Amino acid sequence: MEILAHFGDGGPGPWILFFPLIWALVVGAGVTLLRRTVWRGRRGPGRPTVEGGSPISVLGHRFASGEIDEDEYWRRLSVLDEQFGRPRKGGAA
Numbered sequence: 001m002e003i004l005a006h007f008g009d010g011g012p013g014p015w016i017l018f019f020p021l022i023w024a025l026v027v028g029a030g031v032t033l034l035r036r037t038v039w040r041g042r043r044g045p046g047r048p049t050v051e052g053g054s055p056i057s058v059l060g061h062r063f064a065s066g067e068i069d070e071d072e073y074w075r076r077l078s079v080l081d082e083q084f085g086r087p088r089k090g091g092a093a
Contacts, residue, residue: 056080 059080063073 056077059068059073059076062068063070068076
């Protein structure tokens with residue numbers, strides 16, 4: 001043990017780098033553990049966030065995740081099209 005503590009002229013030697021490396025690994029493991037368990041629950045009740053935030057994109061994400069079936073998707077989409085006035089492809093208003 002004396003050889004590890006005093007390297008060459010009595011200094012700590014290359015072993016001084018070992019302890020900061022161990023602390024970095026401990027902190028990294030702690031952050032990873034927290035991100036995978038505790039911090040994951042803070043995003044909400046499990047519903048993914050929608051970037052656009054428009055009702056039509058929210059409806060699309062709900063359909064893609066399986067929360068609603070195809071019939072309900074098309075029914076709600078037709079209501080949203082009437083309400084928010086998404087332009088049709090024929091140019092007719």
